[in-house]
Amino acid sequence: MKIIVDAMGSDQRPTPDTQGAVDAANEYGIEITLVGDETRVRAALSRLSQVPPSVSVLHAAQEIEMREHPALAVKEKKDSSIVVGIEQLKRGNADAFVSMGNTGATLAASVLYLQRLKGVHRPALGALFPTPQGPSLLIDVGANTDCKPEWLEQFAIMGDAYMRATLGLEQPRVALLANGEEDTKGNQTVQAAHALLRERARATKLNFIGNVEGKDIAAHLADVIVADGFAGNIALKTAEGVSKMLNDLIRREIKRNPLTMAGGALAMPAFNKVKKILDYTEYGGAPLLGVNGVVIIGHGRSNAVAVKNAIRVAKRSVESNILEIIRRGVAPSA
Amino acid sequence: MKIIVDAMGSDQRPTPDTQGAVDAANEYGIEITLVGDETRVRAALSRLSQVPPSVSVLHAAQEIEMREHPALAVKEKKDSSIVVGIEQLKRGNADAFVSMGNTGATLAASVLYLQRLKGVHRPALGALFPTPQGPSLLIDVGANTDCKPEWLEQFAIMGDAYMRATLGLEQPRVALLANGEEDTKGNQTVQAAHALLRERARATKLNFIGNVEGKDIAAHLADVIVADGFAGNIALKTAEGVSKMLNDLIRREIKRNPLTMAGGALAMPAFNKVKKILDYTEYGGAPLLGVNGVVIIGHGRSNAVAVKNAIRVAKRSVESNILEIIRRGVAPSA
Numbered sequence: 001m002k003i004i005v006d007a008m009g010s011d012q013r014p015t016p017d018t019q020g021a022v023d024a025a026n027e028y029g030i031e032i033t034l035v036g037d038e039t040r041v042r043a044a045l046s047r048l049s050q051v052p053p054s055v056s057v058l059h060a061a062q063e064i065e066m067r068e069h070p071a072l073a074v075k076e077k078k079d080s081s082i083v084v085g086i087e088q089l090k091r092g093n094a095d096a097f098v099s100m101g102n103t104g105a106t107l108a109a110s111v112l113y114l115q116r117l118k119g120v121h122r123p124a125l126g127a128l129f130p131t132p133q134g135p136s137l138l139i140d141v142g143a144n145t146d147c148k149p150e151w152l153e154q155f156a157i158m159g160d161a162y163m164r165a166t167l168g169l170e171q172p173r174v175a176l177l178a179n180g181e182e183d184t185k186g187n188q189t190v191q192a193a194h195a196l197l198r199e200r201a202r203a204t205k206l207n208f209i210g211n212v213e214g215k216d217i218a219a220h221l222a223d224v225i226v227a228d229g230f231a232g233n234i235a236l237k238t239a240e241g242v243s244k245m246l247n248d249l250i251r252r253e254i255k256r257n258p259l260t261m262a263g264g265a266l267a268m269p270a271f272n273k274v275k276k277i278l279d280y281t282e283y284g285g286a287p288l289l290g291v292n293g294v295v296i297i298g299h300g301r302s303n304a305v306a307v308k309n310a311i312r313v314a315k316r317s318v319e320s321n322i323l324e325i326i327r328r329g330v331a332p333s334a
Numbered sequence: 335m336k337i338i339v340d341a342m343g344s345d346q347r348p349t350p351d352t353q354g355a356v357d358a359a360n361e362y363g364i365e366i367t368l369v370g371d372e373t374r375v376r377a378a379l380s381r382l383s384q385v386p387p388s389v390s391v392l393h394a395a396q397e398i399e400m401r402e403h404p405a406l407a408v409k410e411k412k413d414s415s416i417v418v419g420i421e422q423l424k425r426g427n428a429d430a431f432v433s434m435g436n437t438g439a440t441l442a443a444s445v446l447y448l449q450r451l452k453g454v455h456r457p458a459l460g461a462l463f464p465t466p467q468g469p470s471l472l473i474d475v476g477a478n479t480d481c482k483p484e485w486l487e488q489f490a491i492m493g494d495a496y497m498r499a500t501l502g503l504e505q506p507r508v509a510l511l512a513n514g515e516e517d518t519k520g521n522q523t524v525q526a527a528h529a530l531l532r533e534r535a536r537a538t539k540l541n542f543i544g545n546v547e548g549k550d551i552a553a554h555l556a557d558v559i560v561a562d563g564f565a566g567n568i569a570l571k572t573a574e575g576v577s578k579m580l581n582d583l584i585r586r587e588i589k590r591n592p593l594t595m596a597g598g599a600l601a602m603p604a605f606n607k608v609k610k611i612l613d614y615t616e617y618g619g620a621p622l623l624g625v626n627g628v629v630i631i632g633h634g635r636s637n638a639v640a641v642k643n644a645i646r647v648a649k650r651s652v653e654s655n656i657l658e659i660i661r662r663g664v665a666p667s668a
Contacts, residue, residue, distance in 0.1 A: 179563060187562070213571045214569065214572035214573070214575055215571040215575030217576075218576045219579065231564065237513075237548030237549040238552070239572050239576045240549045241551055242551075244549070244552070244553075245553065249466050253605075259600055262600055263596075263599065263600025263604070267600075267601055269593075274580070274583050278583075
């Protein structure tokens, strides 16, 4: 198996990307091609010990910054690490593409070059939402703002396939995100999608458990939470914002006097444990589902461990033949 | 000024409701009518000292439980404290209605009996989102799931009026909730509302600052955050869920060993401060805006302080003539 890794993805590029790729090549015994500025990537590699021969470098002269307009950047930077990497995947020179870079650009390049899997209405972006009981996949978190009910139905199918493939869940609990748990809740699109999913659950193995509310996400009441990219993005970002706000506020208040500071120092192992439990780096990046290729996108602030885990998720997706599972799932006869 | 207070609203009814009402009557020098089971309310009053003559009781034989279906309960329980209280407001026997009870039922009764203010497309439910820098009003959080752009525009106008009236903000920063801060983000409805609000900001004093993302809510980047009731509800509930999850998780991890427990005990003043900073009871309940009457709805788990503060907010809304401000704001000539 060969996985293309964007060497110019993370905020600290190319160091964590290169390190994570080398670690993955050693640990998983797979081939990796690092795409990016060859001089910088080779320099990063030269600082590492144990670079196996299965790690190669493919030069890409440009890089797409986080702040750039996704579609525009993809159009104008044909020699960027993202576009070059996705093109390699399209040509069949690799099995998966992994990037910690600009999410929108990776999405745009994937849709443009890889195109949709046969039968898929719209590709969707998943995001793993950390909870103490394990992660939930929120899908879509921004690829499609206005959705038809049939699209949401397919997001459910794709999310279900992904959680089976990468986390080994046997019967992922699939739910629709709504403004109440009752079946009658939701906007018109969600209500229509609810009916479609009930029907599909009767005909297939899909474990559709109905609606969940926003507060049920962190409570891990479902493994796959389906939303349009507008609502899904709002839920994900609101959660990030609240988490950061609470974290900052607790730190600030603890630092206010020596006694609480001493207490904070003593309690530090507990805080570190909480941090570890909710550590996104363990889950290894978010999938772009519904395009004709395995594409995993990680946080810009990823470290080498996060990069390695994203590569692991890509590997598992390839091994479990997720593209074929999705293709079958969305086929009209299914 | 006379304010009707639902004595059978809170989870611990009628104690916090009655206590809060008496405290408000004493502190603000206003008349209060407690609506509810007369025997139980009088018993609760008899346990309080300093019940001023400005506090009266109006009997209502029924009460609507939190779990009841709102519209059905309002239809079937004509003698419930919510319906009787709202009817008093409609008849002009009071200036405002305050309840800690079933939000949906209070909304349904208000729309049914008070009806909409002239010019208002749809009443909306606001919720105060606590942040360290002060509260933001999220509107709508569940009254309307599928909205037209003009409705969102009016939610902005109503939210702006409310934050000026109750928090004394001179130029509340009004924003649309979207999946990105750029002007081009949002679903079709939000994009259309964006154009309407830009236009209105040119013509009036409305301080429309554009789009905010989910993560900007907790960062207090806006004072009024406008969304349809579907997305607004998801944002609010997701935040509640994450907050509870983090709180539970930190407690659990601190309790795991004696050292972190000692640390947690020492740091307790800091945690209490965080709790106080984010205490919803300080803000005094959420407004139902756009109906022909001042209606404030508080949390079921309110204590007497929260009830008193909800009454204070109702009083300020009446004093600032919020109904007239909204009426003028939504008038076609405005």
